[in-house]
Structures are given as C-alpha cells and as structure tokens.
Amino acid sequence: MSSSNYPHITDEMLSAYIDGVSTEDERNLIETVIASDDEVAWRVSSLRQTVAYLNDLPELVPPRSFALPVDTQFATEIAGLGESRLGESRLGRSTQAEPVRDTVGQAGWWSGLTGLFQGGGLQLSNAMIASAAIVLLLIGGGIFFGDLVRQNRSMLEGVAQTDSLSDGTDVQTGAQPALDSDENRPIDTMADESAADEPAADEPVANGSVVSETEGVTSSASASSGPILTPSATAMSIAVVPTATPKPSATLTTVSVAAAMPDTEAAAPVAAVSGEMLEESDADASDSTETLSSMASEETMVVNSTVMNSAAVNSTGAINPEVTPATPLIAPTPLAAKQSSVRSPAGPQGPAAPQAAPIAPDPADVQNDEADSALSAASIVQAETEAIEQEQIEAAIESATEIEGSTFVTIPNAPIPSASSSSSRRVVITDMAESGLDLSGASASSDDAGPQLLNSNIDLTVDVSTLKVEMNDETGALFGQLLVRSPDGEFRPLMRPSIRLTKIGADDADDMLEANPQIGEIDEQGVFMFLSVEPGTYTIQVESAGRLFTLMFPNDISKEFRIVIDAGTPFNVGTLRYEKLP
Amino acid sequence: MTEKELIELAQNGDVESFNQLIYIYEGLAYSVARRTVRDPESAADAVQNGFIKAFRGLGGFRGGNFRAWLMRIVTNCCYDILRAEKRRPAESLDNLLAGPEHIPHLTDPRESPEQFTGRMELGSLIEDGIRSLPPEQRTIIVLRDIHGYTYQEIADITEEAMGTVKSRLSRARAGVRDYLQHHSELLPTPYRHRGV
Numbered sequence: 001m002s003s004s005n006y007p008h009i010t011d012e013m014l015s016a017y018i019d020g021v022s023t024e025d026e027r028n029l030i031e032t033v034i035a036s037d038d039e040v041a042w043r044v045s046s047l048r049q050t051v052a053y054l055n056d057l058p059e060l061v062p063p064r065s066f067a068l069p070v071d072t073q074f075a076t077e078i079a080g081l082g083e084s085r086l087g088e089s090r091l092g093r094s095t096q097a098e099p100v101r102d103t104v105g106q107a108g109w110w111s112g113l114t115g116l117f118q119g120g121g122l123q124l125s126n127a128m129i130a131s132a133a134i135v136l137l138l139i140g141g142g143i144f145f146g147d148l149v150r151q152n153r154s155m156l157e158g159v160a161q162t163d164s165l166s167d168g169t170d171v172q173t174g175a176q177p178a179l180d181s182d183e184n185r186p187i188d189t190m191a192d193e194s195a196a197d198e199p200a201a202d203e204p205v206a207n208g209s210v211v212s213e214t215e216g217v218t219s220s221a222s223a224s225s226g227p228i229l230t231p232s233a234t235a236m237s238i239a240v241v242p243t244a245t246p247k248p249s250a251t252l253t254t255v256s257v258a259a260a261m262p263d264t265e266a267a268a269p270v271a272a273v274s275g276e277m278l279e280e281s282d283a284d285a286s287d288s289t290e291t292l293s294s295m296a297s298e299e300t301m302v303v304n305s306t307v308m309n310s311a312a313v314n315s316t317g318a319i320n321p322e323v324t325p326a327t328p329l330i331a332p333t334p335l336a337a338k339q340s341s342v343r344s345p346a347g348p349q350g351p352a353a354p355q356a357a358p359i360a361p362d363p364a365d366v367q368n369d370e371a372d373s374a375l376s377a378a379s380i381v382q383a384e385t386e387a388i389e390q391e392q393i394e395a396a397i398e399s400a401t402e403i404e405g406s407t408f409v410t411i412p413n414a415p416i417p418s419a420s421s422s423s424s425r426r427v428v429i430t431d432m433a434e435s436g437l438d439l440s441g442a443s444a445s446s447d448d449a450g451p452q453l454l455n456s457n458i459d460l461t462v463d464v465s466t467l468k469v470e471m472n473d474e475t476g477a478l479f480g481q482l483l484v485r486s487p488d489g490e491f492r493p494l495m496r497p498s499i500r501l502t503k504i505g506a507d508d509a510d511d512m513l514e515a516n517p518q519i520g521e522i523d524e525q526g527v528f529m530f531l532s533v534e535p536g537t538y539t540i541q542v543e544s545a546g547r548l549f550t551l552m553f554p555n556d557i558s559k560e561f562r563i564v565i566d567a568g569t570p571f572n573v574g575t576l577r578y579e580k581l582p
Numbered sequence: 583m584t585e586k587e588l589i590e591l592a593q594n595g596d597v598e599s600f601n602q603l604i605y606i607y608e609g610l611a612y613s614v615a616r617r618t619v620r621d622p623e624s625a626a627d628a629v630q631n632g633f634i635k636a637f638r639g640l641g642g643f644r645g646g647n648f649r650a651w652l653m654r655i656v657t658n659c660c661y662d663i664l665r666a667e668k669r670r671p672a673e674s675l676d677n678l679l680a681g682p683e684h685i686p687h688l689t690d691p692r693e694s695p696e697q698f699t700g701r702m703e704l705g706s707l708i709e710d711g712i713r714s715l716p717p718e719q720r721t722i723i724v725l726r727d728i729h730g731y732t733y734q735e736i737a738d739i740t741e742e743a744m745g746t747v748k749s750r751l752s753r754a755r756a757g758v759r760d761y762l763q764h765h766s767e768l769l770p771t772p773y774r775h776r777g778v
Contacts (some may be wrong), residue, residue, distance in 0.1 A: 014754035019726075021733060050759040053708050054727035062612035063622060066630050067601040185643060487583065495585065496649060498730030519730065543730045547609070 006033050006040055011047070014040075018048050019519060020531060055500070055517045059548070476565040479529040480573035482522070482542065482551075484580065491577050493526030497544040503536045504562065517541070535567045554578055589648060593640050608633075610729060611656045617712055617724045618660040620667060623678050628663050632656030650738040657721055657739055661690060664717050711761035719754035726751055 010031060016022040017030045034041045478501065483491035500517040522528035539562060540551040553559040554576045565571055583602075591599035611632060616625040632655045643651055712720055721740065725731040731739070736747045 010752070011756045012749055012752035015755055016748055019733075021748075046759050046763075047755055050755055051727050051764065053704070053762075054712075054723065054755075054758065057705060057708060057728050059609055059729070060613040060616045062608050062629070063626055065604075066608045066612075066626075068597050068633065070597045070601070186609050496735065497649065497734075498732065500730065573770050 006037055009033060009040055009043075011043065014047055016454060017044070018051060052517065129369050150169070152223060161174050354562065419531045473568050475532045475534055476567055477531050477570040478520075478533055478538070478563060478573060479527065479570065481575040482526045482528060482578075483575060484578045493522075493524060494542070494544045497522055500541045500543070501530045501533060501538045502541055502550075503534070503538050533565045535565055538563050540573075551576065551578075585648060589640070589643065592637070593643070599638075600633075600640070603648070603652075604633055607652055610649075611653065614653065614721070614724050614729065615656055615660050617709070618657065618717060618721050618727070619663050620713075624667070625660070626664050628659040632659040635659065640679055647735065647738055650735050653725075654739045654741065660721070661717065668730075703714075707762065707765060708758065711758040712766075714761050715754050715757050719750045719757065721757065722747060723752045723754035727755070 011024055013030065022030070030040070030044070034044055081135060160271060316392040349370060482493065482497070482499070484494055486492045499520045499522045502517045518529050518530055518533060520530040541561065543549060543551050551561050557578075563571065563573060583599075585606075586601070588599045588602050592603065608629065611629045612625060615628045615632075616622060617746065619625050619628055632652070636652050636655050639655070712723065718740070722736055725739065726733070726735045733744055733747055733751075736742075736751075737744045739749065742750075
C-alpha cells in the first residue's frame with residue numbers, strides 16, 4: 001500500500017465507493033485513480049471480493065423458536081420481573097422442545113426446578129448443587145444402610161449361609177443396586193438426578209450448554225412424535241442422547257427434514273403481515289434438524305431434489321412463491337443456497353413440508369394444474385397497451401434459454417431513449433418446455449384469460465423522470481420498482497428492504513465467486529436503482545424481514561427472471577408487482 | 583395484519599401478536615447475535631433476553647423503524663454477554679463440537695463434494711475473520727454485508743453517527759480482507775489463486 005501514489009484515498013472512501021454511497025467527487029476521483037494506480041485498483045477489487053464473500057454467508061438458523069409462551073401469567077411475570085433468567089428457563093429451555101402453545105400449563109414444577117438451578121447467581125447454583133448431592137448421598141446411604149440392616153436381620157433369622165455371602169457381596173458394592181434400579185425408578189427421580197448432576201460438570205455456562213445440547217434432541221423427538229414433551233422425557237433425553245448426536249451434519253438436513261415433517265399442530269400458526277412479512281415458525285424445522293443429523297449429505301441432496309420437484313408439481317394453480325423449478329436452472333451460487341436456505345424451511349407461505357408430503361393431489365389443484373398448463377403453453381405478457389413489433393418478440397424468444405428442460409426468460413436490454421424520460425417495455429415470456437417457440441399467443445389480447453391473468457402483475461411504466469442516471473461506456477444501470485400485494489389488497493412497497501443484483505452464468509465454483517452481488521438503493525416507494533453495473537446477465541434478490549428472495553418472473557414465478565445489462569445503457573425493468581414474494 | 587397493528591396489539595399485552603413479530607425477526611436476530619457473541623447458546627440467550635426486553639419495553643416504542651429498534655435491543659444484549667464473558671471467561675461445551683453451523687440447508691445436487699467442501703472451508707474462514715474483529719466492527723459488518731442493512735439503519739441500531747458506521751465498516755472490511763490474506767494458505771484451492 002505504501003507504493004500507492006494516492007495515500008489520501010482511504011479504505012473508508014473505497015468502502016463507500018463499493019457501496020455506491022460515496023460522493024460524486026470521490027467516485028470520480030476513485031474511478032480515475034483505479035485506471036492509473038494498481039495499488040488502489042487492487043484495494044478496490046480486494047475489498048469488493050471480501051464483500052462478495054461476506055454476502056455469500058448464509059443467514060444462520062436459530063436452534064429453536066424464541067416465541068414467548070402465550071400465557072397471561074407469564075405476561076404478568078415478565079412485566080414484573082427483572083432481567084429474566086427465570087424467563088430464560090421457561091422460554092429457552094422449556095419451550096425449546098415444543099411449540100409455544102403446548103407449553104402453556106406445563107411449565108409447573110419442572111420450570112421451577114430448572115429455574116432454581118439456572119437462575120440466580122453462581123453461589124445459589126452451587127448451593128443447590130451441593131444440596132442435591134447431599135440428598136442423593138443420603139438416599140444412597142439409606143439404601144446402603146438399609147441393606148446392611150436387612151442383611152444383619154437375615155443373618156440373625158438364620159437365613160442360609162450362601163445368601164449371607166451373596167448379600168455380603170452386595171454390601172461391598174453398596175450403591176450399585178440402587179443405580180441398577182434406575183431402570184425401574186420413576187422417570188422424574190432420574191430427572192432430579194440428572195438435573196443435580198449437570199451443574200457439577202462445570203460452571204453454569206457449561207451447564208447451560210449441556211442442557212441445551214440434549215434438549216435439542218429431545219425437541220426432535222417431540223416434533224416428530226407429536227406428543228407433548230414432558231419434563232420427564234426431557235430428563236430421559238439428557239441422560240441418553242449426547243453420544244448419539246453428531247452435530248456437524250445437522251444443519252444439512254434441515255430442509256429435507258422440515259419438508260418431510262407433517263404439518264402438525266406443533267407448527268405455530270402465523271398470520272400475514274404486510275403481504276409477506278410473517279412466516280411460519282421455523283421452530284419445527286430447526287428443531288427437527290437434529291433428528292436426522294446423521295444423514296449423509298448425499299442423501300440430503302436427493303431428498304432436497306425431491307422436495308423441490310414436489311413443490312413444483314404440487315403448487316400449481318394459485319401462484320405459490322415456494323415453488324422452485326424442478327431442475328435448478330443454474331448451479332446455485334452460495335448466495336442462491338443462502339436464499340434457498342432461508343426460503344425453504346419457513347418461507348412466506350410456511351415450510352415446504354406439506355408440499356413434500358406424499359399426499360394425493362387435491363382436485364382443485366388438478367384443475368389448477370390444467371389451467372396452469374394452458375397458461376404455460378404460450379404465456380405472453382403484454383406490459384403496456386402499445387403495440388410491439390413481431391420481430392422484437394421473436395428476438396426475445398430467441399434469447400430464452402433452455403437448460404435441461406427448464407426455461408428461463410431473459411429480458412433483452414432495450415435501452416430507453418433517455419434517462420430522464422418515462423420508459424415502457426414489453427416483456428415476453430414463454431415456456432419452451434411446453435410450447436417450444438410457439439408464438440401463437442404472442443399477439444394475445446387482453447381478452448384472453450391467460451395473458452389477462454398474467455398481465456395483472458406487471459406494469460412496466462415506472463416513471464423515471466426523477467431518476468438521474470449517469471452512464472459511461474463500460475457499465476450499465478438498472479432501475480425499476482418493486483411492489484407486493486399487502487393484506488389490504490393494494491400493491492405496496494416492502495418495508496425497508498434491501499435489494500441486490502447478482503450476476504449469473506456461473507458454471508463452476510470459480511465463476512460463482514465472480515457473481516459479486518451489487519447492493520442497490522431502494523426508496524420508500526419501492527423504486528430501486530443499480531448504478532455502475534457491469535455488463536452481463538443478472539437476477540435480482542431482495543432481502544426483507546430477514547429473508548432473502550430471488551425475484552422470479554412476476555407473472556409466472558416458476559420461471560427465473562433474468563436481466564441483461566449492456567454497457568452504456570440504463571435499463572428500466574418497470575414496476576414489478578408480486579402477489580407474494582417468490 | 584400489518585406490523586404496526588401487531589405492535590399495537592403487543593403493546594397492549596398480546597403475547598401472540600408479539601410472537602408474530604418474533605417469527606419475523608428471530609432468524610435475523612439470531613444470525614446477527616451468533617456472529618457477534620462467541621457460542622450458539624450465548625447467542626440464543628441474547629436473542630431470548632432481547633425479545634423479553636423488547637416485550638417489556640414495547641410500551642416505550644413510539645413508532646419508527648421497529649426492526650432497528652428490536653435489533654438494537656438484541657445487539658445490546660449481545661454486548662452484555664460479551665462484557666460478562668470478558669469478566670468471567672468460560673468456554674461453552676458447544677464450542678467443542680465440530681462442524682460449522684452455517685452449512686447451507688439446500689445444496690445443489692450437481693455440486694461436487696470438493697466444491698461443497700471448498701465452499702464450506704471458505705465460509706468457515708470468513709467467519710473466523712469476522713470473529714477476529716472487535717465487537718463493534720463485527721456487528722456493523724454483519725448487519726451491512728451479510729444482512730444488507732442500510733447505513734442509516736445500522737446507525738439507528740448501534741446508535742452511532744453515520745460517519746462512525748462508515749468508518750467502522752471500512753475497517754471491518756479491511757480487517758476481514760487482511761485476515762483472509764494472512765491465512766491465504768487456508769483458502770480452498772479453487773479460491774486460493776484469486777486471493778483477495
């Protein structure tokens with residue numbers, strides 16, 4: 001770095017430049033310097049690559065649901081108590097094993113006991129541990145001495161000598177019979193013992209880890225078997241599980257497990273908020289992760305593939321954002337994997353589980369299938385009322401690409417005449433797998449049921465008169481507007497989304513790394529803008545409410561939505577209206 | 583039901599409505615917390631405590647960016663845990679278990695085992711790079727580059743000036759870059775020649 005002739009160009013300036021938030025003067029300076037100074041160019045590219053790496057990191061899946069018990073008593077407690085270790089014991093521990101509603105009324109003595117052990121300070125915990133140990137010793141001692149008394153009494157009563165010798169052996173191993181009898185002992189006794197033993201293992205932090213680790217497994221049992229997990233069952237798992245819970249591959253199986261899980265009552269219901277904002281609890285998904293933790297990753301891939309196919313097949317009819325093409329169109333980049341990992345277990349419509357379950361198709365679905373097939377035979381979207389030349393349609397169709405039987409749609413970049421004028425664009429979409437290059441519907445009027453339905457979701461009439469787009473000969477720009485139907489029926493912008501542009505076309509891992517997502521700006525009206533976009537083919541991804549979505553084609557979300565950016569031309573993608581985020 | 587309506591109901595003590603908000607943000611909150619604190623259990627504790635605090639303090643929420651408000655509480659809970667760990671270091675047993683937590687849940691069947699492994703190694707290395715940063719930088723880079731928060735939102739969450747956010751973000755990025763550079767030998771083969 002010392003070799004740079006521009007020491008005043010700081011990493012902070014470069015960082016802001018990468019994010020597109022630097023001032024115009026700074027941007028001009030940096031772009032000028034990049035062309036002439038290798039050191040600065042390297043710093044920019046390395047920072048950009050670092051950001052790309054970071055972008056590719058997936059969102060981590062919570063180990064459990066953090067929902068609060070729907071319990072008026074709890075509400076009172078939590079309003080009245082201070083920082084709640086008690087709350088943690090009731091929430092983090094007790095509710096980990098089952099959904100919130102199932103915990104109501106069963107917090108009881110077990111929560112109180114765990115609260116005593118886990119709550120309070122270290123001294124209190126140690127005192128409780130010591131007390132429990134003393135109690136156990138007394139119990140064991142009682143049995144021991146009880147045996148002695150019984151033995152002596154037997155001897156006095158003239159029991160056979162051999163029996164006496166045998167009892168004498170028992171005396172030497174005094175506590176052993178008591179331990180052996182654990183199998184027949186009431187489970188809650190074991191629970192007490194387990195609870196008493198755990199704190200002795202380590203400081204409270206380690207103790208908590210032990211409990212958590214085992215409860216992660218018990219929650220699986222609960223989720224899969226259905227019955228409410230009792231405190232006793234928890235204790236049983238604590239005693240049994242640790243050696244049988246390899247964690248490394250646990251998260252690999254989440255999707256498949258979640259998909260395979262029946263939609264039981266355990267899944268907490270979720271209402272819709274702002275269109276997409278609410279999602280079904282992924283408590284089951286994350287909990288059940290542990291269930292098949294030993295499953296090989298190869299098996300996971302197969303299962304996942306099945307899930308994807310099932311989702312695609314079963315979700316025809318009403319537009320379902322969970323639908324994933326049966327065959328991935330491209331090898332998912334890490335980002336795509338990230339997006340999928342977010343979307344699949346608990347997407348806007350809940351987990352893919354019901355779709356993956358081997359259930360008979362609903363007659364309504366069959367009808368929808370038929371209708372959808374009719375639509376996909378030649379799905380042509382007319383974005384605006386103005387006519388379009390036939391050769392433009394053909395050009396668009398030619399740009400559609402078929403990969404392994406699936407089709408994606410590429411919107412050819414037709415530069416708008418002026419960056420300061422309104423733009424309209426016609427978008428052509430077709431399902432080549434169904435209709436090849438059949439353009440019979442290319443001129444379909446809005447009277448046709450299919451196109452009319454499809455047309456309802458797209459409107460390429462973004463007024464870009466207020467957008468100032470500066471272009472150069474090396475990069476392009478993309479802008480448009482993103483709206484999603486809200487519960488009140490109106491299309492509205494998402495609340496505080498972030499939007500990114502991901503380059504596609506990667507064929508191998510090396511190329512994937514080149515898929516450097518570019519963060520765009522999006523305002524409160526949903527108008528987004530990407531500047532200085534390198535030429536190429538891109539997909540748009542949106543993060544909202546902590547979830548990352550890849551935008552599919554608005555009118556047919558079973559098809560990918562690809563945008564070609566050319567150098568020197570701003571591209572108005574129009575207003576993208578979604579019933580739900582894909 | 584909109585977020586605003588849920589908030590209003592939750593402000594009146596409706597736990598179910600607050601749970602709806604939790605469902606929205608728990609993944610995000612845990613993801614940020616997990617990358618801010620040391621171990622998964624501490625992260626879960628931070629998130630749970632954060633939600634409890636948020637529920638208790640919801641009456642004081644006067645509108646605005648709820649996500650930022652909520653994440654500020656969770657982030658503060660993370661800092662509380664970090665401070666506690668600093669006072670009394672303890673190693674979680676969870677840390678003794680092998681396996682990166684961030685393994686994606688959906689893999690491409692066409693991705694070879696080598697590619698998958700390489701991607702996992704790279705992800706693990708980057709996570710290590712993040713953990714090598716000071717907590718305040720760590721939080722900002724996670725919010726910005728992993729979760730895509732805007733500068734303004736990060737400023738709201740961290741209660742720092744915009745300039746501070748930019749400065750810390752740039753230092754964090756440079757820190758991760760330098761970390762990767764210094765551990766380039768650990769970069770998976772397909773990526774090594776690229777460096778950073």
